[in-house]
Amino acid sequence: MEIDKSVKKVIKKIKERYGNSSDLNTRIIKKKDKEIGILFLESASSTSTISDFITKSVIVENKPLLKTIFNNLKNTLYTSQLFIIDNFDDFPYYLSSGFTIIVTTNSKKAIIMETRAELDRGITEATSEPTLRGSKDSFTESHSKNLGLIRKRIKDENLWFEELKLGRRTKTRATISYIKDIADQNKINQIKERLKKIDIDGILDSGNIRDYLTKQKSIFPQIKSSERPDLACQELLNGKIIILIENCPFILILPTVFLDYIKSPEDQNQKSINITFTRILRFIALIITIITPALYIAIVTYDQNTIPDKLLISLAVQREGVPFPTFLEIIIFMTIFDILRESDIRSPANATTAMSIVGALVLGQSAVDASIVSPVTIIVVAITSICSLIFQDTDFINSIRLWRFLFILSSSLLGLIGMLSMSLIWITKMATLENINTSYLSPISPLELSANKDTILKLPTPRIFKRPKYISDKNQTKQRRINK
Amino acid sequence: MKKLLLIICLILCGCTDYAELNNLSIVTAMSIDKDEDNYKLSVLIANSPKAQTTSKEGEAKTTVYEGTGKTIAEAIKVIDKKSPKQLYFSHINVVIISKEIGKEGFLKTADWLIRHPQTRDKFYLMQVDDDKASDILKIISPLESFPSQSIATLIESSQNAKSTGDTASYSNFIGRVLETGYEPMMYTIKINGDVKKGSKQSNLETAMPNTYLSLGPLAIYKNDKLIDTSTNKETETIQIINNEIKELIYKIKYKNNNINIFSNNIKTNIDIENKSTIEIKVKAKGSIYEIDDYLNIRELKEINNLEKAWNKSIKKDIEKLINNLKYKYQSDIFGFGNMIYKNYPDRWKQIKNNWNEQFKDLNIKVKVNTKITSTGNLTKTLKEGESWKK
Numbered sequence: 001m002e003i004d005k006s007v008k009k010v011i012k013k014i015k016e017r018y019g020n021s022s023d024l025n026t027r028i029i030k031k032k033d034k035e036i037g038i039l040f041l042e043s044a045s046s047t048s049t050i051s052d053f054i055t056k057s058v059i060v061e062n063k064p065l066l067k068t069i070f071n072n073l074k075n076t077l078y079t080s081q082l083f084i085i086d087n088f089d090d091f092p093y094y095l096s097s098g099f100t101i102i103v104t105t106n107s108k109k110a111i112i113m114e115t116r117a118e119l120d121r122g123i124t125e126a127t128s129e130p131t132l133r134g135s136k137d138s139f140t141e142s143h144s145k146n147l148g149l150i151r152k153r154i155k156d157e158n159l160w161f162e163e164l165k166l167g168r169r170t171k172t173r174a175t176i177s178y179i180k181d182i183a184d185q186n187k188i189n190q191i192k193e194r195l196k197k198i199d200i201d202g203i204l205d206s207g208n209i210r211d212y213l214t215k216q217k218s219i220f221p222q223i224k225s226s227e228r229p230d231l232a233c234q235e236l237l238n239g240k241i242i243i244l245i246e247n248c249p250f251i252l253i254l255p256t257v258f259l260d261y262i263k264s265p266e267d268q269n270q271k272s273i274n275i276t277f278t279r280i281l282r283f284i285a286l287i288i289t290i291i292t293p294a295l296y297i298a299i300v301t302y303d304q305n306t307i308p309d310k311l312l313i314s315l316a317v318q319r320e321g322v323p324f325p326t327f328l329e330i331i332i333f334m335t336i337f338d339i340l341r342e343s344d345i346r347s348p349a350n351a352t353t354a355m356s357i358v359g360a361l362v363l364g365q366s367a368v369d370a371s372i373v374s375p376v377t378i379i380v381v382a383i384t385s386i387c388s389l390i391f392q393d394t395d396f397i398n399s400i401r402l403w404r405f406l407f408i409l410s411s412s413l414l415g416l417i418g419m420l421s422m423s424l425i426w427i428t429k430m431a432t433l434e435n436i437n438t439s440y441l442s443p444i445s446p447l448e449l450s451a452n453k454d455t456i457l458k459l460p461t462p463r464i465f466k467r468p469k470y471i472s473d474k475n476q477t478k479q480r481r482i483n484k
Numbered sequence: 485m486k487k488l489l490l491i492i493c494l495i496l497c498g499c500t501d502y503a504e505l506n507n508l509s510i511v512t513a514m515s516i517d518k519d520e521d522n523y524k525l526s527v528l529i530a531n532s533p534k535a536q537t538t539s540k541e542g543e544a545k546t547t548v549y550e551g552t553g554k555t556i557a558e559a560i561k562v563i564d565k566k567s568p569k570q571l572y573f574s575h576i577n578v579v580i581i582s583k584e585i586g587k588e589g590f591l592k593t594a595d596w597l598i599r600h601p602q603t604r605d606k607f608y609l610m611q612v613d614d615d616k617a618s619d620i621l622k623i624i625s626p627l628e629s630f631p632s633q634s635i636a637t638l639i640e641s642s643q644n645a646k647s648t649g650d651t652a653s654y655s656n657f658i659g660r661v662l663e664t665g666y667e668p669m670m671y672t673i674k675i676n677g678d679v680k681k682g683s684k685q686s687n688l689e690t691a692m693p694n695t696y697l698s699l700g701p702l703a704i705y706k707n708d709k710l711i712d713t714s715t716n717k718e719t720e721t722i723q724i725i726n727n728e729i730k731e732l733i734y735k736i737k738y739k740n741n742n743i744n745i746f747s748n749n750i751k752t753n754i755d756i757e758n759k760s761t762i763e764i765k766v767k768a769k770g771s772i773y774e775i776d777d778y779l780n781i782r783e784l785k786e787i788n789n790l791e792k793a794w795n796k797s798i799k800k801d802i803e804k805l806i807n808n809l810k811y812k813y814q815s816d817i818f819g820f821g822n823m824i825y826k827n828y829p830d831r832w833k834q835i836k837n838n839w840n841e842q843f844k845d846l847n848i849k850v851k852v853n854t855k856i857t858s859t860g861n862l863t864k865t866l867k868e869g870e871s872w873k874k
Contacts, residue, residue, distance in 0.1 A: 302501050305574035305602065309512060309530075310633070312505075312575060316531035319506040326504060415501065 001088040003108050007037040010103050014039060014091055024095070029058055034069050037103045039091075044098035045115040053078040054100055054113060070107040077102075081114035093171055123149070126227050129392045131266040138227045143173050143246040149229040150177060154236060158182075164195055166209065166245075170202040173246040174209070177232075182239040184472040187436045191241060191254060206245040206252050213243075213254065214435050219402050221395040222435045224256040231265035239472035255438035255471065258430060259455050261396045262286070267458060275458040282390055283456060289387035289400055290426075293330045294407035294419045296380045300326050302415025321371045327412035329373055333381045334408075336363060338401065341385070442470040505531075508572040513632030515580040515617035516593055522552045523593075525559035526618040527571065528632055548621050556596040573602040577632040579654065580610050580673065582617040586703065586710030594658060594708075605655040608639055610673045611703050613713060619675060622683035623697055635673065638699055661708050665821025665832070665839070669722070672700035672713060706815045718808065721801045725752050725764060725818060733773060736797045738790055745794055745856065746773035756823045759831045761847045766798060771858035778865045787856055795854040802850045810844045820846060 004010050011026045018024045023043040029036045036058055040050055057078050074084070085094075086109045091101060098116035123145065126138035139146045147161060158180040166172045174195060178188060191213065198212050206225060214222045226232065227249050232242050235253050243252040253260075262282050267275045299306050300315065307315070322329065340359050344352060367373045384404070388397050403426060410418035433440035443451035451468035453459040466476045513528040529547045551562030564571055585593055597603055612620060625634030639652050652671045660668035675682065675697060682695025701719040704711050714722065723729045731748045747770030755763045772781065772790075780786055809815060821839055825832040835842040864870065 300505055301503060304503070304505065304508065304572065305604065309510075309575040309577060313510055313512075313530045316505040316508065316510060319504070320531075322506065 003086060003088045003103065003110055005106050005108065007035040007103050007105055010088075011037055011039065013088070014095075017092060018095075027055070029055075031069060034105045036069065036073070036105075038100060039095065039103070040100040040115060041095050041098070044096060044117055044119070045100060046098075046117040049115045050100055054102070054115070058102070068104075068107070070104045070109065070111075073102060073104065074111060077111070077113065079113040079115075083112050084109050085112055086110070096171075120145070128394075129226060129228055129231075129265070131228075131264065133269045134266040135228075135230045137229060139229060139232075139244075139249040139251060141247045141249055143175070143244065146229075146244050146249075146251070147175060147177075150232055150236070150242070153229060153233040154179070159236070162192070164192070166195065166198055166200075167203040168199070168201050170204065172203045174203070175244045177236065177242040177244060179236055179239070182237070182467070182472055182475050183241055184239065184437075184474060187255065187438075187472070188241055190436050191243070195243075203245065205248045206243065206250050209243070209245065210252065213252070216433055216435070218429070218433050218440075219399040220258065220430065220433070220440070221261075221393065221399060222256055222433065222440065224253045224260050224393065225250040225395075226253060226265075227251070228265050234265065234268060237478075239467050239474070255436050257438060257442050257470070258440050259444070261391060261393055262456065264392065268461070272458045272460045276456070279456045279458065285387040285390045286400070289384050289390075290404050291407055291419065291423070292384050292387075293334065293380055293404060294411035294422070295416075296376070297326050297330060297408060298411040298416045298419050301412070306416070315374075315376055318376055319374045322374050323372070326377070327408070329377045330380065330408060331405075333363075333373060333377060334384070334404070337381055337385050438470055443468055446470075503570065503572075507569055509567050509569040510572050510575050512575055513578045513580070513621055513635070514576055515582075515621050516556070516585055517582045517617045518584045518588070522554060523556055523559050524550065524552045524618065525556060525563060526550045526621050527563055528621045529567065529571075530575075530632070548618070550618065556593060560596075573600060574604055576603060576607045578608045578610060578635045580612060580617045580620050580635075582612055583614075583710065586611050586670070586705070589708045590657075590705075591661065591708040597654070598658070605653075605658075607654050608636060608652045609654040609657050609670060610635070610652065611670045611710070613672045613674055613700060613703075615675050615679075619679045619683075620673060620697065622679065623675060623695055624683065625693075625697065635697060638673075638697065639671070660819075661705075663819070663822060665816065665823070665825045665836075666819040667707070667815040667817045668705045669702045669817050670705060670710075672703050673697060674700045704809075704813045704815050704817060706813075711813050711815055714808075714813075717801065718805050721805045722817065724750060724766065724798070725754070725802065725805075727752050732770075734770070734794065734797070736790075736793050738793045739779065741775055741777045741779050743775050743779070743790065744773040745770040745790075746860075747771070754818065754820075754823070756827050757849075759824065759828050760845070761849065762820050762823065763849045763851060764802060766802070766850075766852045768794075768798065768852070768854045769857050770794070770854070771856060772860050775865055778867055780865070781859050782864060787859075791854050791856050794856070795852045798854065799850050799852045802852075806848050806850075810846075814840055814843070816843055820848070 004013065007028060011028070015024060015026070021041075023041050025040055025042045025047075027038045029038070038050070038055065038058065040047075054077060057076055058073065074082070091110075094101060094112050098114070100113045100115045102111040102113070120141040123137045123140055125136045129138075137149065139149060151159065156179065160178060160180050162176045164174045164176070166174045176188065176191060176195070194213055195209065198209065200208075203209060210221075210223050210225075216222075232251055232253070236242055241254045243254065245251075262279055267279070300319075304312060319326075324332070340355065340363075344355060347355065364378055368375050368378060388400050388404075391397055391400070407419060407422050407426075410422040412418075414421070431439070431441050431445055439446060442448065443455060448469055450466050451470060453464045454468075462479075462482065465479055465481065467478050469476065508531070509529045510531050511527045512530045515526045517524040517526075527549050529549065549563045549566050551559040551566065553559035553562055560571070579597065581590065581593065598605070620635070621632075623634075657668045657670060660666045675695060677693075677695030679695065682693075701714050701716050702722055703713045720729075720732070724732070727750075729750055731746070732750060734745045734747065736743055736745065747768050749769040751767045753765045755765065757763055775781070781790075809817065816839070820843070821832070821836075824835070
């Protein structure tokens with residue numbers, strides 16, 4: 001739609017579009033016979049910037065020598081970001097984004113200036129992924145700040161940001177970020193293609209678009225999200241692709257493999273030999289948290305002959321008088337723990353003390369004393385839950401929980417055989433997962449030996465020369481060998 | 485549809501061996517007696533409900549159920565009726581048989597123990613000499629919570645400290661019975677003290693228990709039948725030849741001295757030289773453990789003589805044992821026949837029907853090599869007027 005030549009008509013139209021919203025501010029300044037209209041949304045823009053620089057320059061700078069007032073304004077406005085549009089339909093987007101629009105009589109064009117208000121919190125410490133050793137900043141709701149946090153870490157012109165707008169109503173900015181000469185172009189194209197297909201009224205968080213970016217169903221998350229700029233940059237340097245969504249402090253990292261959840265961003269900053277040990281620990285915790293309850297049910301209700309006799313007798317004596325079958329006992333207490341964890345996250349901080357008392361005393365001590373549950377079950381549930389909390393990603397923890405329940409179900413039906421069959425199903429399921437040409441279990445399956453220098457085993461940084469091939473086979477060499 | 489079928493399959497074939505722990509009676513020991521035609525079976529149940537009354541967690545007091553029947557299965561049936569919970573046999577630690585069963589042949593009884601799906605072959609098989617086998621289960625031991633454990637500990641600890649071996653295990657016994665040219669042995673166990681007092685909790689209340697269990701000498705079998713019980717000295721020698729000894733305290737007489745030699749390094753090799761000669765080589769290193777009179781051990785000559793005396797003593801023991809095996813017991817417990825069978829199968833074919841006589845003619849050489857490497861912390865013998873310090 002064209003922009004009307006009359007300033008009054010333009011203002012009338014835009015007021016109609018916004019339904020006379022109270023935050024829509026307009027001002028008409030008369031210069032001889034011509035009118036200059038200033039439009040902005042006071043809720044989205046910084047009014048002091050507008051009055052200090054824009055209104056002032058429109059009123060004071062008056063050079064009638066120039067033929068049209070439009071060109072005059074274009075050259076004299078005190079602003080760093082200025083551009084000209086000629087489509088009236090773009091007005092709402094810019095106004096809502098906090099831009100100021102200037103229209104003049106007899107001009108089919110409009111001047112647009114950035115006068116965005118600071119509506120977000122500053123850069124704060126990462127709360128959902130705390131680390132001991134590493135940078136403390138985290139992404140925020142401000143899109144440009146987020147881009148800046150990456151840009152200031154990688155000062156290379158090959159770091160490219162490609163922007164898309166998602167959502168019919170929200171028109172959310174989504175930036176695909178990658179290092180041009182490292183990242184796999186094929187993967188970038190696939191991601192862009194999938195993002196362009198999205199036609200929804202609103203995208204408010206990066207979590208909303210996750211499901212559009214995967215093709216196979218799975219319980220485990222196939223795209224990792226993080227709020228740490230240092231992790232984002234590590235992954236960019238490995239050749240991965242980052243998606244940043246406006247107003248969302250969580251970025252998406254593609255492609256994600258299973259082993260990414262075993263790693264932590266601070267791993268790169270610590271002694272590598274200790275990190276190897278830590279990762280083995282995390283791996284053991286993963287196995288424990290998935291199979292312990294199932295194993296307990298299997299050996300206690302089906303395969304009692306696998307337990308050493310002293311332990312068996314002690315277990316049997318402890319179970320004396322417990323009314324529920326072991327399977328139900330475990331299910332009940334796992335569920336109660338999960339409810340406890342969920343309510344702990346949701347509840348306000350001053351309610352947690354009461355909750356921990358109820359959790360520890362009532363559910364633990366008293367339940368055993370009343371012989372509703374045997375002490376071993378409490379131990380099993382406790383070990384399982386503690387081991388699951390070693391991981392940072394909530395999605396990952398929740399998918400572990402679901403698999404754990406599947407394991408419990410199978411072992412309570414078939415004992416150890418059921419547990420083993422379920423672990424086969426589990427591994428098969430993970431091995432068949434694939435997203436944007438990357439297998440979920442890479443680089444272990446398909447095996448890529450050189451990429452395994454930083455998986456469960458972590459070699460010192462001076463000894464890792466190549467980037468993992470499963471991410472991108474472009475420009476593989478990461479560093480030059482040093483001759484000592 | 486496919487998924488539904490899979491779920492149905494899982495549910496239908498599941499829960500076959502399902503059993504909750506508190507519905508099981510865990511049998512940890514079993515004794516088999518026989519009077520006249522009937523088997524008398526006792527089982528020891530470890531997780532008895534009696535344990536509920538004690539406040540200590542995990543500690544179980546035990547219950548013993550008895551049953552008689554013409555066969556073992558019948559006797560088990562009787563016990564099953566007495567026991568409120570399902571009997572569970574996979575944790576049997578010890579099976580104790582009476583002398584009568586040994587004399588009659590153990591294989592008849594063994595069938596049930598092997599055939600039952602729950603039982604394992606890793607338990608100790610023992611025989612009582614004069615007592616009733618069922619009495620062993622009743623004795624409450626001061627250090628372990630139930631008798632089967634105390635018997636197992638008795639065997640295992642002596643395995644490490646003094647003697648014994650996996651000779652006591654059931655699989656070993658059956659293996660020996662079934663193997664060509666091998667005869668089995670079995671440990672005996674005996675009750676010291678009064679059975680009635682020993683089966684009461686009050687047995688634990690005194691510092692010095694009235695009644696306790698102890699390991700006896702080896703019983704020598706031929707095929708699956710009991711021949712005789714060896715003496716303690718013979719048992720020790722058998723253990724030396726079987727390499728079952730880790731630590732040995734050996735007493736020798738030398739110049740009116742009773743000298744004990746401690747050795748934790750004894751190795752025996754049995755080699756077959758030819759069709760009718762077998763050589764037993766013993767290598768032993770030891771140190772002086774105790775001297776009860778004066779002996780000048782600072783002189784090398786004395787040490788050398790001591791070595792020789794020890795050497796002779798071991799050699800004499802072994803030769804005496806072999807002689808007894810040949811003529812008194814007539815049982816080839818070291819598997820000399822098996823060695824001939826493995827090395828000279830043709831020869832074995834000729835002699836196997838007449839092995840009892842051939843065994844007597846077998847030439848068995850004994851070579852002993854002993855060395856005393858240290859005199860302990862003392863380098864002298866204690867004597868008035870001499871300092872004991874170095």
